[in-house]
Amino acid sequence: MGSRRDFGPLSKGIEATQPLLIVAALLLASFVVGLDTRVFSVGLNDLRGPFGLSVDEASWLNTIANAPQILISAAVAWLATVFGVRRVMIPSTLVYTGISLIIPLVHTSEAVLLLHACRALLLGVFLPATIMVTFRNLESRYWIIGIAIYTLRVPLSQYLGLALVGVYGDHLGWQWLYWQDVVIAPVIALLLIIAAPHEQVNRGLLARADWGGMLLLGSGMTMLYIALDQGNRLDWLQSGAITSLLISGIFLLIAFLINEGLVRHPWAHASVILSRNIGIGYAVIIAFALSTAGTSISIPAYVQNVLGLRPISLCGVYVLCGVLPVITATVLATRLQRRLDPRICIIIGFFAMALAALIGSRLTSSWSPWSFAPVVLLASVGQTFAFFATVVYLIANSDPNRSTAVSAYIQVIRIVGVEFAGSVMNTWLRHREQFHSNSLGSPITSSSQGLDTHVSVLVSVFGPSSQSKMSALTHVGNAVRTQANVLSYADGFVISFWFAVVALFLVACLGRTPYGPLHPKFKHAPKSTSASSERNGASA
Structure with missing residues (x-):
């Protein structure tokens, strides 16, 4: 027996006596991660001036501000299992607060890059710790709420994050891209100090790390x-x-x-993901990331590059048609999850996302920010249903006692999947813009009769001057470039539509959810029953 191998640490902990405060801390931690990532990526252009960065330097700053998350996030679940959530989360939150406070006060590029790398490393602790607190320290009756909070950040940050960038950039100042965390992060630490259980260091697990x-x-x-x-x-x-x-x-x-x-x-044996349901479930997560990229990238890019407007112009439509429906849809999805098979909710979500992408594919240069209202509304509701139900399905098909290993893979899929989707979408948009520019511009030559007529009209508008013809040709070139951008953004919605369709086919291949704490028909034990016995009764 002494030579017997195991397949990952057991993920049991002391049950929290104040679960509502723990849930509040999880909500704020998810809020910080989602908003920080979205706000930073959208507001990067506003940071170039204060930090004195070139385009290339700003691009590398974005990489450095996010890459360290994945270096630490996969191991956080194991660290929380060994040292307890208090020792891992509270110091990280307080140091993160301090770094966020001083970054706007630093002016040397080396210090800026170093502080962003440290900040990203600490930010990578938050979400994995959220998952571990849910399964280690909460009764199984609260698991569905913890998962809902974990998944809420995805659609919420996508819409609220861009709205906040508009407010910060045009009213409060770019410093609030960082100082928003100075307000929220200490509250997380305070809630954990009050409510997180005191756990002993698992020295046995530490010795065989x-x-x-x-x-x-x-x-x-x-x-x-x-x-x-x-x-x-x-x-x-x-x-x-x-x-x-x-x-x-x-x-x-x-x-x-x-x-x-x-x-x-x-530490994280591959056996935890070697099943049909989990393997296809991770494929659904990747398809989800790809199908959301159209909405998250094409809409802001169109508004800024075609209409020439600031992100604040999207605040109204994003708050009314994105933020509020996301909150409502999360509550509804949580209720339905207790009654319906998760696969039904996943199908509802991807169907709504496909419909949103189909409407967005009709994009023309005459659209205003409010023209995106039905797209944002359907996409926000669809993303909420699809991602929430998919995560529930994945965890329901896993052994809760091995959530340490499962969390490692979830974090990898979460971060790399989103980055992969963004890279695919940006490359697709670049190639489609080049294609449309060539298609629209190739027929236009110096001998084109239509060009001469159009230039003559523009010259008469600009007035008699030696620069009038050059201005008219520049105007024509800009018009071609604008239309090429519009067509490429419409193509972005097209590829999002097809990825949503692919996701629906993948869902059709998923098997039935096994009986356990996340099954719709599972009857939770009375509150007096220990969490340990409940968890032992759940199996994959």
């Missing part, structure tokens, strides 16, 4: 993330740096899987 496996997975996925983030800008395999990062990342991932299969005490 799989440090090599954690380092291999974190390093490999970080390399892949950097390659995906910079790939579109550096033209993928035409860049030696991107090629090296991709090859090295894949090599380290293979080494990680081999390591987990050989060591006696693996």
Whole structure:
């Protein structure tokens, strides 16, 4: 028996005596992660001036401000299992607050990059800890609420984040891109100080730590993330740096899987995901990320690049048609999840997302921000239903006692899947813009009769001057470029539609949800029954 191998640590902990405060802390932690990531990416242009960054430097700042998340996030669940949530989360939250406070006061590029890397490393602690608190320290009756909070951040941050960038950039100042966390993060720490259970360090698990496996997975996925983030800008395999990062990342991932299969005490053995339902479920998550990219990228890009408006112009439509419906849809999805098979909610979500993308594919240059209202409304409701129900399905098909290992893979799919989707969409939009520019511009030559007529009309408008013809030709060139952008953004919605359709086919391949705490017909034990017995009764 002494030589027997295990397949990951058991994820049991002390039950929280004040679950509502824990739930509140989880809500705020998810809120911080989602908003920080979205606000930073959208507001990056507003940071170039204060930090004195070029376009390339700003691009690398975005990478450095996000990549360290994946280096640490996969291991956070294990750290929380060993040291307890209090020791992992509270110090991280307080240090994160301090760094967010001082970043706007720093003016040297080296210090800015270093502080952003440290801040991202701490930010990577929040969401994995959220998952672990849910399954380690809450009764099973609260699991569905914890998952709802975990998934709420995805659609909520997409719409509320852009609205906040508009408010900060035009009214409060760019510093609030960071200082919003100075207000929220200390509240998280306070709630955890009050409500998080005091747990002893698991010295046995610490002694047999799989440090090599954690380092291999974190390093490999970080390399892949950097390659995906910079790939579109550096033209993928035409860049030696991107090629090296991709090859090295894949090599380290293979080494990680081999390591987990050989060591006696693996940290996240692949057996936790080697089932049809879980494998297809992760594919659904990737399809979800790809199908949401059209809405999250095309709409802001159209408003800024075609209409020439600031992000604040989308505040009204995003708040009324995005933020409010997301909150309502989350409550509704939580209620339905207790009564219906998760696959039904997933289908509802992707159907709404496909319909939203289909409407968005009709995009023309005459659209205003409010023309996107039906697209945003359907997309927000669809994203809420699809992502929430998919996460519930994945966890319902896993053993809750092995949530430490499951969480490691969930974090990898979450971060890399979103980055992969963004890279695919940005590359697609770039190529489609080039295609439409060539298609629209090729017929226009110096001998084109239509061009001469149009230029003559514009010259008469601009007035007699030596620069009038040049101004008229510039106007024609801008019109062609604008129309090419509009068509490429419409194509972005088209590819989002097809990924939503692919997701529906994948859902059709999913099997029935096993009976357990997340099954619609599961009857929770009375409150006096220990969480331990409830968890032991749940099996994958």
